[in-house]
Amino acid sequence: MRKISIFLVVLIFAACKTKKERNPIIVNYPITKKVDTIDTYFGTEVKDPYRWLEDDRSTETETWVRTQNKTTFGYLDSISFRDDLKNRLEKLWNYEKLGSPFKEGDYIYFYKNDGLQNQYVVYRKKEGGEEEVFLDPNTFSEDGTTSLMSLSFTKDGSKAAYLISEGGSDWRKGIVINTETKEIAEDTLVDIKFSGISWKGNDGFFYSSYDKPRGSELSAKTDQHKLYYHKLGTPQAEDKIVFGGISEQKHRYVGGYVSEDERYLFISASTSTSGNRLYLKDLTDPTSKLVTVLDDTESDTHIIENVGTKLYLVTNRNAPNKKIVVTDAADPVPNNWKDFIPETENVLTAGTGGGYFFTEYMVDAISKVLQYNYEGNLIREVELPGVGSAGGFGGKKEDKEFYFSFTNYNTPSSSYKYNVDTGKYDQYWKPEIDFNPSDYESKQVFYTSKDGTKVPMIITHKKGIELDGKNPTILYGYGGFNISLTPSFSIVNAIWMEQGGVYAVPNLRGGGEYGKKWHIAGTKMKKQNVFDDFITAAEYLIDNNYTSKEYLAIRGGSNGGLLVGATMTQRPDLMQVALPAVGVLDMLRYHTFTAGAGWAYDYGTAEESKEMFAYLKGYSPLHNVKEGTEYPATLITTGDHDDRVVPAHSFKFAAELQGKHTGENPTLIRIETNAGHGAGTPISKTIEQYADIFGFTLYNMGFEELPNQNVLKEFKD
Known part of the structure; x- marks a missing residue:
């Protein structure tokens, strides 16, 4: 310009x-036209x-x-x-846009849009290698209305499952691929809704959905969510219900996610958009029963980390601005919770990566990020590039570097490469925008x-x-x-x-x-x-x-x-x-x-x-x-x-x-x-x-x- x-x-x-x-x-x-339709309320x-x-x-x-x-x-x-x-x-839209990279297996993956592509493309490269297209959603449909909504990898990165949306619908289809060959591994899963995918080893994964409603799938009521386990190589019709169903209490939103060490399955169940029950299952024991962590919906609580049987939870139970508590999987009920990072006057969101906890606080809607070790000691406040919103502070335990983003209303989003031990970071990518x-x-x-x-x-x-x-x-x-x-x-x-x-x-x-x-x-x-x-x-x-x-x-x-x-x-x-x-x-x-x-x-x-x-x-x-x-x-x-x-x-x-x-x-x-x-x-x-x-x-x-x-x-x- x-x-x-x-x-x-x-x-x-x-x-x-x-x-x-x-x-x-x-x-x-x-x-x-008007039609005489009348409802009577009280x-x-x-x-x-x-x-x-x-x-x-x-x-x-x-x-x-x-x-x-x-x-x-x-x-x-x-x-x-x-x-x-x-x-x-x-x-103005026609500039290259790049998402923060993330590592899976031997590859570094990232989302990129060359400028006016209808959908972001997933690229990957090995350290020091050439980038290649991994998934291009622009090829999913001629008019660009089929989109990639989520992408999940096995722990070793050898397989991935992704969900697509057709025409903007919340109903998804699930596709499993071999990441090395990029070949589709089995038949497409259908009728998945309000769900991510969480792998258990390389053999299968958990996902959530509703029974397909009678009448219009775009407007008919759906309010009985269920968590399923899909074993690779078997028909979807044989997928087992892990949680939910007619015999149990009705939940409208159910989600399951596997801990990074693949020891536990954590299940969150909600009747509304606020408040959830919480359960866990020991995946190392095929005969293990569901253990109740929280049996009421009076708080928003989820588990963000475990070290062996020690569990770390983010909760607003008796803490409107949220805090992190620690407990043991043997008896994880609220009476046994102990404060790990106490509540402050600012609202907390939290993640983990590289062997540290990262807490992001909203101070009058502006980001402030603190880094703690696993003993709960403050390591540093991360000095952000400016006043605005930071995101992406987190990664796998073995990661010594990860990427975060920063933006505000007049600054296009840029990404930064962060060293977890030194707290130093360098700008990884900045958009060239008009x-x-x-x-x-x-x-x-x-x-x-x-x-x-x-x-x-x-x-x-x-x-x-x-x-x-x-x-x-x-x-x-x-x-x-x-x-x-x-x-x-x-x-x-x-x-x-x-x-x-x-x-x-x-x-x-x-x-x-x-x-x-x-x-x-x-x-x-x-x-x-x-x-x-x-x-x-x-x-x-x-x-x-x-x-x-x-x-x-x-x-x-x-x-x-x-x-x-x-x-x-x-x-x-x-x-x-x-x-x-x-x-x-x-x-x-x-x-x-x-x-x-x-x-x-x-x-x-x-x-x-x-x-x-x-x-x-x-x-x-x-x-x-x-x-x-x-x-x-x-x-x-x-x-x-x-x-x-x-x-x-x-x-x-x-x-x-x-x-x-x-x-x-x-x-x-x-x-x-x-x-x-x-x-x-x-x-x-x-x-x-x-x-x-x-x-x-x-x-x-x-x-x-x-x-x-x-x-x-x-x-x-």
Whole structure:
């Protein structure tokens, strides 16, 4: 990239502040039929006129999807600068991307994308040798919609099993290969879901799945998870159930993983997305019984290491910010746990590698990494390359070096080679990208939410922008399921900021940034706290002149789609654009689809109690679209193969908006075909989607050309 003169920089920021009065694009919405469907909850009747859209296999729904897409793309095609955005996305995206290497057997493996490949390719090389392609998912399907979701090796590296997803579905197929010859070793396994693969020696492995549901496999309920053992060379139909099944207590999520020394099988069993029971089995004794480590679901607990019979567990039991405890496999119940690395004021995640423990703490959502020995003594704090998010601190016991990554909102992810004994590291790989991080800045602020709670938010933008309330701004949030939003670089956000945009991410309650208490404060009858935190974040940006109502867009996906839907229906006056993606939008019926019942820990259910029903109905986006209200310009996005949050949520919400909304703002739905919840989406589809989202957003903020045309021309030259 050539240097830009000071005079041009002035022109750039001047261009950001100018927008023309947009010429509204007339939208003729398809008429969505209504069917008299009524549910009764505790004596209250609730109409659901678009229930028929839940049938993802019907020709009527297929026709509706086609008609809606025709309307939406007709609108998007009228945005003159959408192709410029797509071209810029392709140009910026087209750089080599490399994942952190890892060693298996005699080889070092790594994921790499040459630039615009739809899927990352797995390469390998021997120490000092030439790299070669090991697995290329781009060859799995012509359109790039079949993706590699996981890859697991035997301890000696001689065999591997990998899981693939077709069309973005959560249902996986499993394939076993000989790593030396790269030949497929046996028939493909099918119908694996919410599972990894954990090898036991070279003879077989453990995996998890559900019975295939009756009806649609994309939307029918699945809530009896089972752990299986597959012995190589035998039909899948003969795989033995190791845990789960009709005779035992129902669990919606079951996972099994083998210890590094292959002595134990550890089994985690959950009824929801939070809390798990924990068991172990001694694999050295074929007659051994399951031993209960933890027989309740009041905590999130897992075993990260063992030395012989000594077990090390990470838990938030009586420690909301998590700690590491130690116990013995002979009697591993909580009464026998002893603190190994005690709880601190910051949230802990932990791993092991090279004979050490590595604890990563979130300090106001920023990474801090400490290294301990097996006696629990602090060896050092790892001095990270900057302020941001670190990942990958861990490896095998014999590894004396491993690789970690570092990133933040304005720094593309780089990898570093770390020596566990000295604590020294060197940069292993840095991307060569057409983006200069020094032109941008991130600032963390703390604002006061409605009830007085302090909430952090990181605001990132180009240096030198004028705080005059006219900067196009995306406010992104999640706020749920104990998930933390930590700083990371995104090409699409780089494009937004390059155009003079502001990107703001608050760490809302419901997330995990401040431990279990922060999570609980945004669940069930406290879910409104999450929406209040988000609304207050928007008000902060407006009050401090980063933006104004006319230049503000709110965005979120999945649980974040619920966040956007609830915010736009509660405060339609607050933003110009709303972008709910793959959202949970029908809060009265979410638990009747696929694995949705497992989300009840966060949401509660409409059948749970009269009070819970009233609370859910009070904020459910689908049930709070009001007749005659002017809603912000809305682009709903979903995938027709999304079997995590079924597209019916988005379908019904779009129908409600189109039927009741008033004013000129468009309310559209963009339905990606042969795509799921997001993971494994081909790069080509991702680029098209973001060109549409940003084009829609800027156009509805009043721009008839890209804000920074000068920058675009400079990069084109």
